[in-house]
Amino acid sequence: MAQVKLRKISKRYGNLETVHGIDLDIAHNEFVVLVGPSGCGKSTTLRMIAGLEEISGGEIVIGDRVVNALPPRERNISMVFQNYALYPHMTVRENLGFGLKIAGEAPSEIERRVAEASAILGLDPFLDRLPAQLSGGQRQRVAMGRAIVRNPDVFLFDEPLSNLDAKLRGQMRVEIKKLHQRVKTTVVYVTHDQIEAMTLADRIVIMRDGRIEQVGTPQEVFEAPDNLFVAGFIGSPPMNQIDATYRASDGAAVLQDGLAIPLHRSGLVDGQPIVVGFRPDALAPKGHALFADNRRLSFDRTVTLAEPLGTETILFLPLSGKEIQARMLNPRVVAPGETLAFELDLGSVHVFDKASGKRIGGRSWQGLHASN
Amino acid sequence: MTIERPWQRWLIRAGVFFAMALLCVPGLWVVLTAFRPNIEILARPPVWLPQNPTFDNFRGIFGLLPDQQQGLPVARYFLNSLVISLTSTFVAIVIGMMGGYAFARYRFKAKGALFVSFMLSRTVPGIALSLPLFIVWSRLGILDTSFGLILVYLAINIPFTIWLTDGFFRQIPVDLAEAAQIDGCTRWQAFWKVEFPLARSGLASAAIFAFLTSWNEYALASQLTRTTVSKTMPVGLMDFTAQFTVDWAGMSAMAVLIIIPALLLTFLVQKHLIAGLTFGGVK
Ligand SMILES: Nc1ncnc2c1ncn2[C@@H]1O[C@H](COP(=O)(O)OP(=O)(O)O)[C@@H](O)[C@H]1O
Numbered sequence: 001m002a003q004v005k006l007r008k009i010s011k012r013y014g015n016l017e018t019v020h021g022i023d024l025d026i027a028h029n030e031f032v033v034l035v036g037p038s039g040c041g042k043s044t045t046l047r048m049i050a051g052l053e054e055i056s057g058g059e060i061v062i063g064d065r066v067v068n069a070l071p072p073r074e075r076n077i078s079m080v081f082q083n084y085a086l087y088p089h090m091t092v093r094e095n096l097g098f099g100l101k102i103a104g105e106a107p108s109e110i111e112r113r114v115a116e117a118s119a120i121l122g123l124d125p126f127l128d129r130l131p132a133q134l135s136g137g138q139r140q141r142v143a144m145g146r147a148i149v150r151n152p153d154v155f156l157f158d159e160p161l162s163n164l165d166a167k168l169r170g171q172m173r174v175e176i177k178k179l180h181q182r183v184k185t186t187v188v189y190v191t192h193d194q195i196e197a198m199t200l201a202d203r204i205v206i207m208r209d210g211r212i213e214q215v216g217t218p219q220e221v222f223e224a225p226d227n228l229f230v231a232g233f234i235g236s237p238p239m240n241q242i243d244a245t246y247r248a249s250d251g252a253a254v255l256q257d258g259l260a261i262p263l264h265r266s267g268l269v270d271g272q273p274i275v276v277g278f279r280p281d282a283l284a285p286k287g288h289a290l291f292a293d294n295r296r297l298s299f300d301r302t303v304t305l306a307e308p309l310g311t312e313t314i315l316f317l318p319l320s321g322k323e324i325q326a327r328m329l330n331p332r333v334v335a336p337g338e339t340l341a342f343e344l345d346l347g348s349v350h351v352f353d354k355a356s357g358k359r360i361g362g363r364s365w366q367g368l369h370a371s372n
Numbered sequence: 373m374t375i376e377r378p379w380q381r382w383l384i385r386a387g388v389f390f391a392m393a394l395l396c397v398p399g400l401w402v403v404l405t406a407f408r409p410n411i412e413i414l415a416r417p418p419v420w421l422p423q424n425p426t427f428d429n430f431r432g433i434f435g436l437l438p439d440q441q442q443g444l445p446v447a448r449y450f451l452n453s454l455v456i457s458l459t460s461t462f463v464a465i466v467i468g469m470m471g472g473y474a475f476a477r478y479r480f481k482a483k484g485a486l487f488v489s490f491m492l493s494r495t496v497p498g499i500a501l502s503l504p505l506f507i508v509w510s511r512l513g514i515l516d517t518s519f520g521l522i523l524v525y526l527a528i529n530i531p532f533t534i535w536l537t538d539g540f541f542r543q544i545p546v547d548l549a550e551a552a553q554i555d556g557c558t559r560w561q562a563f564w565k566v567e568f569p570l571a572r573s574g575l576a577s578a579a580i581f582a583f584l585t586s587w588n589e590y591a592l593a594s595q596l597t598r599t600t601v602s603k604t605m606p607v608g609l610m611d612f613t614a615q616f617t618v619d620w621a622g623m624s625a626m627a628v629l630i631i632i633p634a635l636l637l638t639f640l641v642q643k644h645l646i647a648g649l650t651f652g653g654v655k
């Protein structure tokens with residue numbers, strides 16, 4: 001059993017605090033992804049779990065031991081680095097077996113486990129090569145192989161795919177997911193790529209400026225972002241966010257251009273500055289989406305740009321002084337300048353307090369999403 | 373890169389040949405002279421290739437010629453040189469490597485200033501220190517000892533080794549030692565099993581530099597040594613100058629003896645040397 005617990009973890013460099021008291025419970029065999037923009041403290045947090053970075057405050061528990069004072073080698077973890085960190089002077093075989101050799105395993109046992117890992121990752125043809133003689137994807141595999149041969153309690157990944165090209169990244173993402181299904185282990189995975197986070201994670205931890213903004217399953221953070229930051233970070237294309245004012249008389253959000261969007265929310269006061277958010281999926285030209293009759297809002301807009309992606313087209317249109325995006329499924333050809341009737345799914349509109357950026361109304365709207 | 377035309381290539385070759393000739397001819401002359409009889413050495417116009425090559429000059433300096441009563445203690449000088457150079461190189465590499473590693477990997481107070489001051493110590497011409505050194509060494513009673521000279525060469529070589537190895541260790545990604553620690557190594561094991569093997573070329577070239585510095589050094593050695601107890605080969609060369617004459621033949625023979633070990637060593641580790649000087653292959 002290897003759960004990982006972070007209790008009020010912080011990191012200071014001199015007077016500069018870069019991680020501010022993070023709390024996080026990671027369950028046994030759970031795949032948790034730390035995601036956030038560059039510089040938000042993901043790597044620092046991961047390295048504190050690994051024991052490569054001193055913990056300035058708080059406690060880290062792996063299994064049922066407080067590991068604060070333990071060096072990396074006593075934490076029974078393994079780690080895949082962004083640039084793989086393969087030992088350049090050792091063959092793939094030696095790279096894979098290095099940890100076992102240090103641990104004093106018998107040569108026959110080392111050979112058996114290296115063979116096993118190599119078979120899982122398809123490294124057999126490369127065992128006698130040096131890292132310099134491998135492609136990026138192969139090096140990546142060796143790095144993962146080196147991590148799994150030791151049967152650690154926890155796998156740590158620090159942006160393992162960010163040095164690969166887009167296509168290979170997609171392949172390796174799938175391989176990592178399969179690997180986790182096969183080698184059930186607790187995983188803490190760091191990335192700045194929200195797609196990686198969404199596709200790999202059991203739970204996503206979204207970080208900003210050394211703090212956790214939200215923790216939840218991919219579906220939770222996508223469908224019920226706690227605040228504007230998470231709403232903007234998760235999902236691609238990003239959520240449209242428009243400033244508005246709440247009007248109590250008819251319970252609507254009034255945009256700067258006068259458009260009134262009916263809200264089904266409590267907890268708002270008349271005149272309150274708010275931000276309404278809706279994903280491009282919630283906005284489509286009439287006839288391209290099936291939003292329920294009783295909760296859709298129609299308005300005409302002139303398309304400024306159409307981005308065809310094959311099965312869908314992203315349309316850019318002006319709304320209340322901003323350029324927003326709509327997603328058109330089963331697309332037809334749309335020329336810029338063409339005026340279309342758009343429909344907005346009111347059930348998918350999120351409301352945030354303008355001042356605090358916090359979501360308003362909790363998940364009350366989810367009732368409308370009964371199909372989920 | 374533009375492709376060079378044939379005439380350009382020949383121009384470059386001619387230039388290189390001229391430069392190399394300028395550099396090598398004096399050395400070659402010394403080597404040739406070591407194998408000539410004295411008549412040829414003093415001949416005018418000069419004789420280029422030895423007409424009667426001979427080993428007599430070498431026999432002479434070891435006192436092996438029949439009509440000679442006594443040679444010079446060349447064997448002793450050679451031994452002194454070897455002991456002093458090897459010891460000072462070994463110690464300088466060990467200490468310099470630790471220092472270079474510390475500069476490359478750790479943060480500590482006044483790191484930058486310390487590093488610069490090491491470099492500045494190299495800007496002082498050694499000979500300027502010879503008188504103070506002489507006085508201090510004589511007070512300490514280590515004048516004319518191998519130990520005294522080793523100490524001086526350490527002072528010269530350690531800063532340089534630190535400077536070189538710092539550069540080599542800097543080019544080895546920190547991740548490698550971290551990966552090794554996660555793989556179960558202690559900090560110490562991570563160094564010896566991962567970082568040290570990768571820095572080996574660099575250390576080899578640092579060792580060559582340190583060895584050659586000690587092996588060839590003359591100015592300080594000539595002040596701090598007096599007798600066969602500690603005199604080194606370059607100092608021994610001066611034994612061939614008498615008040616009114618210079619024994620060019622003997623001197624050249626001895627110069628060849630000085631050159632040979634340096635040359636041998638350089639050849640032995642030249643693979644490492646080149647790898648060390650054109651570092652950056654780690655990736
Ligand atoms: N050695 C250090 N000294 C001072 N600040 C550092 C050091 N290492 C990282 N930081 C700072 O800590 C913050 C978090 O860094 P990091 O964890 O690497 O971010 P991420 O991995 O999320 O991109 C950054 O603002 C970075 O500048």
Ligand SMILES: [Mg+2]
Nearest residue numbers: 042043044159
């Ligand atoms: Mg990072």
